[in-house]
Amino acid sequence: MSTKKENREAVPLEEREYHSPSSGIFFKVKKILYRDKSDYQKIEVIENECFGRVLLLDDLVQTTEKDEFFYHEMLVHPALVSHPSPQNILLIGGGDGGALKEILRWPIKYACLVEIDQQVIDVSKEYFPWLLPSLEDDRTELIIADGSEFIEKTGKKFDIVFIDSSDPAGPSVSLHESDFYEKLKSCLNRRGIAVSQAGSPFYHLESIKKKDAFLEKLFKNVCFYTSPVPTYPGGSWCFVFLSDEVQPLKIKRGPPRGLKYFNLNIHEAAFSLPNFLKDLGSGD
Protein backbone atom coordinates (compact mmCIF):
# COMPACT_ATOMS: atom_id res chain seq x y z
CA MET A 1 0.00 0.00 0.00
CA SER A 2 1.62 3.22 -0.97
CA THR A 3 1.02 5.71 1.77
CA LYS A 4 2.54 9.13 1.70
CA LYS A 5 4.34 9.04 5.01
CA GLU A 6 6.58 11.92 5.86
CA ASN A 7 8.76 9.52 7.76
CA ARG A 8 8.76 6.80 5.17
CA GLU A 9 12.50 6.27 5.15
CA ALA A 10 12.70 5.90 8.89
CA VAL A 11 10.18 3.07 9.10
CA PRO A 12 11.35 -0.52 8.51
CA LEU A 13 9.67 -2.22 5.54
CA GLU A 14 7.72 -4.73 7.61
CA GLU A 15 6.27 -2.07 9.82
CA ARG A 16 5.26 0.06 6.88
CA GLU A 17 3.51 -2.84 5.22
CA TYR A 18 2.02 -4.77 8.08
CA HIS A 19 0.58 -2.00 10.12
CA SER A 20 -1.76 0.53 8.72
CA PRO A 21 -1.91 2.83 11.68
CA SER A 22 -4.33 5.22 9.99
CA SER A 23 -7.15 2.68 9.74
CA GLY A 24 -8.01 -0.75 11.06
CA ILE A 25 -10.42 -2.86 13.05
CA PHE A 26 -11.28 -2.11 16.65
CA PHE A 27 -12.59 -4.46 19.30
CA LYS A 28 -14.04 -3.17 22.51
CA VAL A 29 -12.52 -5.19 25.33
CA LYS A 30 -15.21 -6.61 27.58
CA LYS A 31 -12.61 -8.42 29.63
CA ILE A 32 -8.92 -9.18 29.35
CA LEU A 33 -8.70 -12.92 29.88
CA TYR A 34 -4.95 -13.30 29.42
CA ARG A 35 -1.97 -11.03 28.81
CA ASP A 36 1.68 -12.07 28.93
CA LYS A 37 4.93 -11.86 27.01
CA SER A 38 6.24 -15.26 25.99
CA ASP A 39 9.80 -15.93 24.83
CA TYR A 40 8.66 -14.99 21.33
CA GLN A 41 5.81 -12.51 21.44
CA LYS A 42 3.10 -10.68 23.34
CA ILE A 43 0.10 -12.99 23.81
CA GLU A 44 -3.36 -11.68 24.69
CA VAL A 45 -6.83 -13.15 24.85
CA ILE A 46 -9.66 -10.67 25.17
CA GLU A 47 -13.41 -11.10 25.36
CA ASN A 48 -15.41 -9.08 22.82
CA GLU A 49 -19.19 -8.84 22.79
CA CYS A 50 -19.59 -9.66 19.10
CA PHE A 51 -16.64 -11.96 18.35
CA GLY A 52 -16.28 -13.78 21.67
CA ARG A 53 -12.73 -14.69 22.60
CA VAL A 54 -10.07 -13.01 20.47
CA LEU A 55 -6.42 -14.16 20.34
CA LEU A 56 -3.85 -11.42 19.63
CA LEU A 57 -0.13 -11.96 19.05
CA ASP A 58 2.00 -8.83 19.11
CA ASP A 59 -1.24 -6.78 18.87
CA LEU A 60 -2.45 -8.48 15.68
CA VAL A 61 -5.70 -10.47 15.70
CA GLN A 62 -4.97 -14.13 14.99
CA THR A 63 -8.37 -15.66 15.48
CA THR A 64 -11.72 -15.14 17.15
CA GLU A 65 -14.34 -17.60 18.32
CA LYS A 66 -17.07 -16.23 16.05
CA ASP A 67 -15.30 -15.80 12.72
CA GLU A 68 -12.45 -18.35 12.90
CA PHE A 69 -14.28 -20.62 10.44
CA PHE A 70 -13.75 -18.28 7.47
CA TYR A 71 -9.97 -18.37 7.71
CA HIS A 72 -9.45 -21.93 8.92
CA GLU A 73 -11.86 -23.58 6.50
CA MET A 74 -10.39 -21.64 3.59
CA LEU A 75 -6.78 -22.37 4.59
CA VAL A 76 -7.37 -26.11 4.89
CA HIS A 77 -10.12 -27.49 2.64
CA PRO A 78 -9.01 -26.28 -0.82
CA ALA A 79 -5.88 -28.48 -0.64
CA LEU A 80 -7.75 -31.44 0.82
CA VAL A 81 -10.41 -31.52 -1.93
CA SER A 82 -7.65 -31.22 -4.58
CA HIS A 83 -5.12 -33.85 -3.44
CA PRO A 84 -5.68 -37.39 -4.79
CA SER A 85 -5.10 -39.18 -1.43
CA PRO A 86 -3.88 -36.98 1.44
CA GLN A 87 -2.57 -39.01 4.40
CA ASN A 88 0.28 -37.15 6.09
CA ILE A 89 -0.26 -33.51 6.86
CA LEU A 90 2.11 -30.94 8.34
CA LEU A 91 0.83 -27.73 9.90
CA ILE A 92 3.44 -25.07 10.64
CA GLY A 93 2.21 -22.42 13.06
CA GLY A 94 -1.45 -22.34 13.94
CA GLY A 95 -0.95 -23.09 17.61
CA ASP A 96 -4.48 -21.85 18.23
CA GLY A 97 -5.66 -25.15 16.75
CA GLY A 98 -8.30 -23.81 14.35
CA ALA A 99 -6.59 -25.20 11.24
CA LEU A 100 -5.80 -28.51 13.00
CA LYS A 101 -9.51 -28.93 13.82
CA GLU A 102 -10.34 -28.57 10.12
CA ILE A 103 -7.59 -31.02 9.04
CA LEU A 104 -8.88 -33.66 11.47
CA ARG A 105 -12.33 -33.60 9.85
CA TRP A 106 -10.71 -35.66 7.06
CA PRO A 107 -9.83 -39.40 7.15
CA ILE A 108 -6.10 -38.73 7.18
CA LYS A 109 -3.45 -40.85 8.95
CA TYR A 110 -1.19 -38.28 10.58
CA ALA A 111 -1.30 -34.56 11.39
CA CYS A 112 1.87 -32.96 12.71
CA LEU A 113 1.49 -29.51 14.32
CA VAL A 114 4.79 -27.62 14.59
CA GLU A 115 4.37 -24.50 16.72
CA ILE A 116 7.30 -22.40 17.90
CA ASP A 117 5.65 -21.08 21.04
CA GLN A 118 4.53 -23.54 23.74
CA GLN A 119 2.79 -20.66 25.48
CA VAL A 120 0.44 -20.14 22.50
CA ILE A 121 -0.55 -23.81 22.84
CA ASP A 122 -1.09 -23.50 26.60
CA VAL A 123 -3.15 -20.34 26.26
CA SER A 124 -5.24 -21.72 23.39
CA LYS A 125 -5.92 -24.95 25.29
CA GLU A 126 -7.40 -22.84 28.03
CA TYR A 127 -9.40 -20.36 25.97
CA PHE A 128 -10.34 -21.98 22.61
CA PRO A 129 -12.46 -25.10 22.97
CA TRP A 130 -11.37 -26.78 19.73
CA LEU A 131 -7.65 -27.19 20.52
CA LEU A 132 -7.67 -29.74 23.33
CA PRO A 133 -9.78 -32.41 21.53
CA SER A 134 -7.63 -31.90 18.42
CA LEU A 135 -4.44 -32.48 20.39
CA GLU A 136 -5.96 -35.57 22.03
CA ASP A 137 -6.81 -37.07 18.64
CA ASP A 138 -4.63 -40.18 18.04
CA ARG A 139 -3.57 -38.89 14.63
CA THR A 140 -2.07 -35.65 16.01
CA GLU A 141 1.56 -35.09 16.97
CA LEU A 142 2.51 -31.75 18.54
CA ILE A 143 6.11 -30.61 18.12
CA ILE A 144 7.34 -27.40 19.72
CA ALA A 145 9.96 -26.14 17.29
CA ASP A 146 10.84 -23.45 14.81
CA GLY A 147 9.00 -24.42 11.61
CA SER A 148 11.93 -23.49 9.41
CA GLU A 149 14.39 -25.59 11.41
CA PHE A 150 11.91 -28.47 11.58
CA ILE A 151 11.52 -28.82 7.83
CA GLU A 152 15.29 -28.66 7.42
CA LYS A 153 15.90 -31.55 9.81
CA THR A 154 12.87 -33.83 9.50
CA GLY A 155 13.36 -36.76 7.19
CA LYS A 156 9.59 -37.10 6.76
CA LYS A 157 7.69 -36.31 3.60
CA PHE A 158 4.18 -34.91 3.62
CA ASP A 159 1.25 -34.85 1.22
CA ILE A 160 0.14 -31.40 2.30
CA VAL A 161 1.92 -28.71 4.29
CA PHE A 162 -0.03 -25.74 5.66
CA ILE A 163 1.78 -22.61 6.74
CA ASP A 164 -0.55 -20.93 9.21
CA SER A 165 1.93 -18.24 10.15
CA SER A 166 1.46 -14.85 11.65
CA ASP A 167 2.52 -11.92 9.47
CA PRO A 168 6.18 -11.32 8.54
CA ALA A 169 7.19 -9.61 11.76
CA GLY A 170 8.23 -11.30 14.99
CA PRO A 171 8.79 -15.07 15.10
CA SER A 172 7.26 -15.73 11.66
CA VAL A 173 9.71 -13.69 9.55
CA SER A 174 11.59 -16.74 8.24
CA LEU A 175 8.35 -18.41 7.11
CA HIS A 176 7.89 -15.73 4.47
CA GLU A 177 11.24 -16.06 2.71
CA SER A 178 12.37 -17.89 -0.41
CA ASP A 179 14.80 -20.12 1.53
CA PHE A 180 11.96 -21.50 3.60
CA TYR A 181 9.92 -22.48 0.56
CA GLU A 182 12.93 -24.20 -1.01
CA LYS A 183 13.39 -26.35 2.07
CA LEU A 184 9.65 -26.88 2.28
CA LYS A 185 9.58 -28.31 -1.21
CA SER A 186 11.97 -31.06 -0.20
CA CYS A 187 9.46 -32.21 2.46
CA LEU A 188 6.66 -32.66 -0.05
CA ASN A 189 5.74 -35.96 -1.69
CA ARG A 190 5.68 -36.01 -5.48
CA ARG A 191 2.04 -34.97 -5.62
CA GLY A 192 2.42 -32.72 -2.60
CA ILE A 193 0.72 -29.39 -1.99
CA ALA A 194 1.76 -26.48 0.20
CA VAL A 195 -0.72 -23.80 1.20
CA SER A 196 0.21 -20.58 2.95
CA GLN A 197 -1.64 -17.52 4.11
CA ALA A 198 -0.36 -14.63 2.01
CA GLY A 199 -1.67 -11.42 3.55
CA SER A 200 -4.32 -8.84 2.69
CA PRO A 201 -4.90 -8.28 -1.03
CA PHE A 202 -5.68 -4.67 -0.23
CA TYR A 203 -2.99 -3.74 2.31
CA HIS A 204 -0.13 -6.11 1.41
CA LEU A 205 -0.23 -6.19 -2.39
CA GLU A 206 3.44 -5.34 -2.82
CA SER A 207 4.62 -8.12 -0.51
CA ILE A 208 2.22 -10.57 -2.20
CA LYS A 209 3.78 -9.70 -5.56
CA LYS A 210 7.29 -10.24 -4.19
CA LYS A 211 6.28 -13.61 -2.77
CA ASP A 212 4.69 -14.57 -6.07
CA ALA A 213 7.93 -13.77 -7.92
CA PHE A 214 10.04 -16.20 -5.89
CA LEU A 215 7.34 -18.86 -5.62
CA GLU A 216 6.97 -19.02 -9.38
CA LYS A 217 10.62 -20.05 -9.62
CA LEU A 218 10.00 -22.92 -7.21
CA PHE A 219 6.59 -24.39 -8.08
CA LYS A 220 4.85 -25.19 -11.35
CA ASN A 221 1.44 -24.24 -10.02
CA VAL A 222 1.31 -21.05 -7.95
CA CYS A 223 -2.38 -20.34 -7.45
CA PHE A 224 -3.52 -17.47 -5.28
CA TYR A 225 -7.01 -17.50 -3.86
CA THR A 226 -8.99 -15.23 -1.55
CA SER A 227 -11.59 -15.44 1.17
CA PRO A 228 -13.46 -13.02 3.43
CA VAL A 229 -12.10 -12.92 6.99
CA PRO A 230 -14.16 -10.33 8.90
CA THR A 231 -11.56 -9.66 11.61
CA TYR A 232 -8.47 -9.31 9.40
CA PRO A 233 -7.58 -5.85 8.05
CA GLY A 234 -9.45 -5.11 4.84
CA GLY A 235 -11.86 -7.98 5.57
CA SER A 236 -10.52 -10.39 2.96
CA TRP A 237 -7.38 -12.46 2.82
CA CYS A 238 -5.03 -14.07 0.28
CA PHE A 239 -3.80 -17.66 0.35
CA VAL A 240 -1.42 -19.38 -2.05
CA PHE A 241 -1.72 -22.99 -3.24
CA LEU A 242 1.61 -24.43 -4.40
CA SER A 243 2.21 -27.69 -6.20
CA ASP A 244 4.13 -29.18 -9.09
CA GLU A 245 1.62 -31.88 -9.90
CA VAL A 246 -1.74 -30.96 -8.42
CA GLN A 247 -4.06 -28.33 -9.84
CA PRO A 248 -6.61 -26.90 -7.45
CA LEU A 249 -9.48 -26.79 -9.91
CA LYS A 250 -9.27 -30.53 -10.64
CA ILE A 251 -11.36 -31.47 -7.65
CA LYS A 252 -10.92 -35.00 -6.29
CA ARG A 253 -13.65 -35.20 -3.65
CA GLY A 254 -16.28 -33.24 -1.75
CA PRO A 255 -15.65 -31.62 1.63
CA PRO A 256 -16.65 -33.13 4.98
CA ARG A 257 -20.03 -32.28 6.48
CA GLY A 258 -20.63 -29.57 9.00
CA LEU A 259 -18.67 -26.73 7.41
CA LYS A 260 -20.00 -23.19 7.80
CA TYR A 261 -18.19 -21.55 4.90
CA PHE A 262 -16.50 -23.90 2.43
CA ASN A 263 -18.23 -25.83 -0.36
CA LEU A 264 -17.13 -26.83 -3.86
CA ASN A 265 -18.68 -23.75 -5.50
CA ILE A 266 -16.81 -21.56 -3.05
CA HIS A 267 -13.63 -23.54 -3.81
CA GLU A 268 -13.83 -22.70 -7.51
CA ALA A 269 -14.95 -19.14 -6.86
CA ALA A 270 -12.06 -18.46 -4.49
CA PHE A 271 -9.51 -18.94 -7.28
CA SER A 272 -11.19 -16.29 -9.48
CA LEU A 273 -9.09 -13.20 -8.95
CA PRO A 274 -10.14 -9.56 -9.38
CA ASN A 275 -8.38 -7.48 -12.04
CA PHE A 276 -5.97 -5.87 -9.59
CA LEU A 277 -4.66 -9.33 -8.59
CA LYS A 278 -4.92 -10.94 -12.01
CA ASP A 279 -1.25 -11.03 -12.87
CA LEU A 280 -0.50 -13.16 -9.80
CA GLY A 281 0.16 -16.88 -10.07
CA SER A 282 1.09 -19.32 -12.79
CA GLY A 283 -1.33 -22.14 -12.43
CA ASP A 284 -4.57 -21.04 -14.01
Place this chain on the structure above:
Amino acid sequence: MSTKKENREAVPLEEREYHSPSSGIFFKVKKILYRDKSDYQKIEVIENECFGRVLLLDDLVQTTEKDEFFYHEMLVHPALVSHPSPQNILLIGGGDGGALKEILRWPIKYACLVEIDQQVIDVSKEYFPWLLPSLEDDRTELIIADGSEFIEKTGKKFDIVFIDSSDPAGPSVSLHESDFYEKLKSCLNRRGIAVSQAGSPFYHLESIKKKDAFLEKLFKNVCFYTSPVPTYPGGSWCFVFLSDEVQPLKIKRGPPRGLKYFNLNIHEAAFSLPNFLKDLGSGD
Protein backbone atom coordinates in the same frame (compact mmCIF):
# COMPACT_ATOMS: atom_id res chain seq x y z
CA MET B 1 -26.13 -10.96 14.61
CA SER B 2 -27.31 -12.08 17.96
CA THR B 3 -25.53 -10.11 20.63
CA LYS B 4 -26.33 -10.55 24.27
CA LYS B 5 -27.21 -7.01 25.14
CA GLU B 6 -28.54 -6.35 28.60
CA ASN B 7 -30.70 -3.62 27.13
CA ARG B 8 -31.87 -5.58 24.13
CA GLU B 9 -35.54 -4.78 24.48
CA ALA B 10 -34.96 -1.07 24.74
CA VAL B 11 -33.03 -0.80 21.47
CA PRO B 12 -34.98 -0.43 18.19
CA LEU B 13 -34.39 -3.28 15.74
CA GLU B 14 -32.51 -1.17 13.19
CA GLU B 15 -30.10 0.14 15.74
CA ARG B 16 -29.41 -3.31 17.11
CA GLU B 17 -28.68 -4.68 13.68
CA TYR B 18 -26.92 -1.86 11.96
CA HIS B 19 -24.51 -0.82 14.61
CA SER B 20 -22.11 -3.21 16.17
CA PRO B 21 -20.70 -0.93 18.80
CA SER B 22 -18.36 -3.58 20.21
CA SER B 23 -16.26 -3.84 17.03
CA GLY B 24 -15.84 -1.99 13.76
CA ILE B 25 -13.50 -0.11 11.48
CA PHE B 26 -11.62 2.97 12.61
CA PHE B 27 -10.19 5.76 10.48
CA LYS B 28 -7.74 8.22 11.89
CA VAL B 29 -8.86 11.68 10.81
CA LYS B 30 -6.03 13.58 9.16
CA LYS B 31 -8.37 16.47 8.44
CA ILE B 32 -12.09 17.11 8.62
CA LEU B 33 -12.94 18.50 5.20
CA TYR B 34 -16.66 18.92 5.71
CA ARG B 35 -19.18 18.46 8.52
CA ASP B 36 -22.80 19.57 8.50
CA LYS B 37 -26.31 18.38 9.20
CA SER B 38 -28.52 18.41 6.12
CA ASP B 39 -32.33 18.20 6.19
CA TYR B 40 -31.92 14.42 6.22
CA GLN B 41 -28.70 13.36 7.88
CA LYS B 42 -25.28 14.22 9.22
CA ILE B 43 -22.80 14.56 6.34
CA GLU B 44 -19.04 14.40 6.86
CA VAL B 45 -16.01 14.15 4.60
CA ILE B 46 -12.73 13.32 6.30
CA GLU B 47 -9.24 12.82 4.97
CA ASN B 48 -7.55 9.54 5.95
CA GLU B 49 -3.94 8.66 5.20
CA CYS B 50 -4.69 5.26 3.70
CA PHE B 51 -8.15 5.66 2.15
CA GLY B 52 -8.03 9.30 1.06
CA ARG B 53 -11.33 11.13 1.24
CA VAL B 54 -14.04 9.28 3.16
CA LEU B 55 -17.76 10.16 2.98
CA LEU B 56 -19.80 9.41 6.11
CA LEU B 57 -23.58 9.76 6.46
CA ASP B 58 -24.93 9.55 10.02
CA ASP B 59 -21.50 8.21 11.09
CA LEU B 60 -21.51 5.28 8.62
CA VAL B 61 -18.85 5.08 5.90
CA GLN B 62 -20.48 5.36 2.48
CA THR B 63 -17.45 5.47 0.23
CA THR B 64 -13.75 6.26 0.16
CA GLU B 65 -11.49 7.37 -2.65
CA LYS B 66 -9.24 4.33 -2.43
CA ASP B 67 -11.65 1.43 -2.11
CA GLU B 68 -14.80 2.77 -3.79
CA PHE B 69 -14.20 0.55 -6.82
CA PHE B 70 -14.97 -2.71 -4.96
CA TYR B 71 -18.50 -1.68 -4.04
CA HIS B 72 -19.42 0.39 -7.09
CA GLU B 73 -18.10 -2.06 -9.69
CA MET B 74 -19.84 -4.96 -7.95
CA LEU B 75 -23.14 -3.09 -7.55
CA VAL B 76 -23.29 -2.09 -11.22
CA HIS B 77 -21.55 -4.50 -13.61
CA PRO B 78 -23.21 -7.84 -12.76
CA ALA B 79 -26.58 -6.51 -14.01
CA LEU B 80 -25.06 -4.87 -17.06
CA VAL B 81 -23.27 -8.02 -18.29
CA SER B 82 -26.48 -10.04 -17.76
CA HIS B 83 -29.13 -7.85 -19.40
CA PRO B 84 -29.68 -8.44 -23.13
CA SER B 85 -29.76 -4.73 -24.12
CA PRO B 86 -29.71 -2.25 -21.26
CA GLN B 87 -30.64 1.30 -22.35
CA ASN B 88 -32.51 3.08 -19.58
CA ILE B 89 -31.05 2.91 -16.11
CA LEU B 90 -32.38 4.23 -12.81
CA LEU B 91 -30.11 4.74 -9.82
CA ILE B 92 -31.83 5.38 -6.50
CA GLY B 93 -29.50 6.86 -3.89
CA GLY B 94 -25.79 6.91 -4.62
CA GLY B 95 -25.48 10.69 -4.59
CA ASP B 96 -21.73 10.28 -4.21
CA GLY B 97 -21.68 9.36 -7.90
CA GLY B 98 -19.52 6.22 -7.70
CA ALA B 99 -22.20 3.92 -9.09
CA LEU B 100 -23.20 6.49 -11.74
CA LYS B 101 -19.58 6.62 -12.96
CA GLU B 102 -19.66 2.82 -13.45
CA ILE B 103 -23.05 2.90 -15.26
CA LEU B 104 -21.76 5.54 -17.68
CA ARG B 105 -18.89 3.28 -18.80
CA TRP B 106 -21.56 1.41 -20.81
CA PRO B 107 -23.15 2.51 -24.12
CA ILE B 108 -26.54 3.15 -22.53
CA LYS B 109 -29.03 5.87 -23.56
CA TYR B 110 -30.21 7.31 -20.28
CA ALA B 111 -29.13 7.23 -16.63
CA CYS B 112 -31.45 8.79 -14.07
CA LEU B 113 -29.98 9.47 -10.62
CA VAL B 114 -32.62 9.99 -7.92
CA GLU B 115 -31.06 11.26 -4.71
CA ILE B 116 -33.07 12.52 -1.76
CA ASP B 117 -30.44 14.88 -0.39
CA GLN B 118 -29.20 17.77 -2.57
CA GLN B 119 -26.52 18.43 0.00
CA VAL B 120 -24.93 14.99 -0.59
CA ILE B 121 -24.68 15.92 -4.28
CA ASP B 122 -23.15 19.32 -3.51
CA VAL B 123 -20.63 17.87 -1.07
CA SER B 124 -19.67 15.00 -3.40
CA LYS B 125 -19.21 17.39 -6.33
CA GLU B 126 -16.68 19.23 -4.25
CA TYR B 127 -14.79 16.28 -2.74
CA PHE B 128 -15.11 13.27 -5.07
CA PRO B 129 -13.67 13.87 -8.54
CA TRP B 130 -15.87 11.40 -10.41
CA LEU B 131 -19.26 12.99 -9.70
CA LEU B 132 -19.06 16.22 -11.67
CA PRO B 133 -18.10 14.67 -15.05
CA SER B 134 -20.81 12.03 -14.54
CA LEU B 135 -23.45 14.71 -13.95
CA GLU B 136 -22.24 16.64 -17.00
CA ASP B 137 -22.62 13.56 -19.20
CA ASP B 138 -25.49 14.15 -21.73
CA ARG B 139 -27.06 10.83 -20.77
CA THR B 140 -27.46 11.73 -17.09
CA GLU B 141 -30.51 13.27 -15.46
CA LEU B 142 -30.33 14.21 -11.78
CA ILE B 143 -33.59 14.32 -9.86
CA ILE B 144 -33.69 15.38 -6.22
CA ALA B 145 -36.51 13.32 -4.75
CA ASP B 146 -37.40 10.55 -2.37
CA GLY B 147 -36.70 7.32 -4.30
CA SER B 148 -39.81 5.63 -3.04
CA GLU B 149 -42.07 8.53 -4.08
CA PHE B 150 -40.28 8.81 -7.42
CA ILE B 151 -40.95 5.23 -8.48
CA GLU B 152 -44.58 5.59 -7.44
CA LYS B 153 -45.14 8.63 -9.64
CA THR B 154 -42.85 8.22 -12.63
CA GLY B 155 -44.52 6.78 -15.70
CA LYS B 156 -41.13 5.67 -17.04
CA LYS B 157 -39.97 2.08 -17.32
CA PHE B 158 -36.36 1.05 -16.87
CA ASP B 159 -34.18 -1.85 -17.96
CA ILE B 160 -32.14 -1.82 -14.77
CA VAL B 161 -32.76 -0.15 -11.42
CA PHE B 162 -29.95 0.07 -8.87
CA ILE B 163 -30.73 0.78 -5.23
CA ASP B 164 -27.56 2.29 -3.82
CA SER B 165 -29.09 3.09 -0.48
CA SER B 166 -27.56 3.68 2.88
CA ASP B 167 -28.52 1.17 5.59
CA PRO B 168 -32.06 0.91 6.94
CA ALA B 169 -31.85 3.80 9.35
CA GLY B 170 -32.38 7.49 8.56
CA PRO B 171 -33.66 8.54 5.12
CA SER B 172 -33.23 5.08 3.54
CA VAL B 173 -35.65 3.13 5.74
CA SER B 174 -38.41 2.96 3.10
CA LEU B 175 -35.98 1.57 0.49
CA HIS B 176 -35.65 -1.64 2.49
CA GLU B 177 -39.34 -2.53 2.72
CA SER B 178 -41.57 -4.88 0.74
CA ASP B 179 -43.83 -2.01 -0.43
CA PHE B 180 -40.91 -0.33 -2.11
CA TYR B 181 -39.97 -3.43 -4.08
CA GLU B 182 -43.57 -3.93 -5.19
CA LYS B 183 -43.66 -0.40 -6.63
CA LEU B 184 -40.19 -0.88 -8.06
CA LYS B 185 -41.30 -3.91 -10.02
CA SER B 186 -43.87 -1.81 -11.85
CA CYS B 187 -41.06 0.45 -13.14
CA LEU B 188 -39.16 -2.42 -14.71
CA ASN B 189 -39.40 -3.44 -18.35
CA ARG B 190 -40.30 -7.06 -19.03
CA ARG B 191 -36.69 -8.17 -19.01
CA GLY B 192 -35.82 -5.71 -16.27
CA ILE B 193 -33.36 -6.24 -13.43
CA ALA B 194 -33.18 -4.58 -10.02
CA VAL B 195 -30.02 -4.75 -7.94
CA SER B 196 -29.79 -3.61 -4.36
CA GLN B 197 -27.12 -3.57 -1.71
CA ALA B 198 -28.26 -5.95 1.01
CA GLY B 199 -25.95 -5.47 3.98
CA SER B 200 -23.13 -7.42 5.62
CA PRO B 201 -23.41 -11.21 5.37
CA PHE B 202 -21.71 -11.41 8.76
CA TYR B 203 -23.41 -8.64 10.75
CA HIS B 204 -26.83 -8.38 9.08
CA LEU B 205 -27.72 -12.00 8.33
CA GLU B 206 -31.12 -11.84 10.00
CA SER B 207 -32.22 -8.78 8.05
CA ILE B 208 -30.90 -10.34 4.82
CA LYS B 209 -33.06 -13.41 5.47
CA LYS B 210 -36.13 -11.26 6.11
CA LYS B 211 -35.53 -9.35 2.88
CA ASP B 212 -35.07 -12.61 0.99
CA ALA B 213 -38.43 -13.87 2.26
CA PHE B 214 -40.41 -10.95 0.85
CA LEU B 215 -38.34 -10.67 -2.33
CA GLU B 216 -38.99 -14.29 -3.22
CA LYS B 217 -42.72 -13.54 -3.29
CA LEU B 218 -42.11 -10.71 -5.78
CA PHE B 219 -39.42 -11.93 -8.20
CA LYS B 220 -38.79 -15.24 -9.95
CA ASN B 221 -35.00 -14.89 -9.70
CA VAL B 222 -33.70 -13.66 -6.35
CA CYS B 223 -29.94 -14.12 -6.53
CA PHE B 224 -27.71 -12.93 -3.72
CA TYR B 225 -24.07 -12.27 -4.40
CA THR B 226 -21.15 -10.99 -2.36
CA SER B 227 -18.03 -8.89 -2.75
CA PRO B 228 -15.19 -7.68 -0.55
CA VAL B 229 -15.54 -4.02 0.49
CA PRO B 230 -12.58 -3.19 2.74
CA THR B 231 -14.19 -0.23 4.49
CA TYR B 232 -17.59 -1.77 5.25
CA PRO B 233 -18.05 -3.65 8.54
CA GLY B 234 -16.95 -7.26 8.23
CA GLY B 235 -15.11 -6.44 4.99
CA SER B 236 -17.54 -8.09 2.61
CA TRP B 237 -20.96 -7.13 1.43
CA CYS B 238 -24.16 -8.70 0.05
CA PHE B 239 -26.05 -7.56 -3.02
CA VAL B 240 -29.26 -8.97 -4.45
CA PHE B 241 -30.04 -9.36 -8.17
CA LEU B 242 -33.78 -9.44 -8.90
CA SER B 243 -35.49 -10.32 -12.14
CA ASP B 244 -38.35 -12.35 -13.56
CA GLU B 245 -36.74 -13.04 -16.91
CA VAL B 246 -33.00 -12.52 -16.64
CA GLN B 247 -30.62 -14.95 -14.96
CA PRO B 248 -27.31 -13.51 -13.85
CA LEU B 249 -25.19 -16.48 -14.89
CA LYS B 250 -26.38 -16.31 -18.51
CA ILE B 251 -23.83 -13.68 -19.43
CA LYS B 252 -24.62 -11.49 -22.45
CA ARG B 253 -21.40 -9.52 -22.90
CA GLY B 254 -18.03 -8.70 -21.39
CA PRO B 255 -17.42 -5.70 -19.13
CA PRO B 256 -15.95 -2.37 -20.26
CA ARG B 257 -12.21 -1.85 -20.07
CA GLY B 258 -10.44 -0.15 -17.21
CA LEU B 259 -12.09 -1.90 -14.28
CA LYS B 260 -10.01 -2.60 -11.19
CA TYR B 261 -12.11 -5.34 -9.65
CA PHE B 262 -14.82 -6.83 -11.87
CA ASN B 263 -14.30 -9.41 -14.61
CA LEU B 264 -16.44 -12.30 -15.85
CA ASN B 265 -14.76 -14.87 -13.60
CA ILE B 266 -15.45 -12.63 -10.62
CA HIS B 267 -19.05 -12.25 -11.83
CA GLU B 268 -19.62 -16.00 -11.71
CA ALA B 269 -17.66 -16.42 -8.49
CA ALA B 270 -19.65 -13.72 -6.71
CA PHE B 271 -22.87 -15.73 -6.99
CA SER B 272 -21.29 -18.77 -5.26
CA LEU B 273 -22.51 -18.52 -1.69
CA PRO B 274 -20.85 -19.96 1.43
CA ASN B 275 -22.76 -22.58 3.43
CA PHE B 276 -24.07 -20.11 5.98
CA LEU B 277 -25.78 -18.12 3.17
CA LYS B 278 -26.74 -21.06 0.98
CA ASP B 279 -30.45 -21.12 1.69
CA LEU B 280 -30.84 -17.56 0.37
CA GLY B 281 -32.30 -16.85 -3.04
CA SER B 282 -34.37 -18.70 -5.58
CA GLY B 283 -32.57 -18.21 -8.81
CA ASP B 284 -29.66 -20.60 -8.79
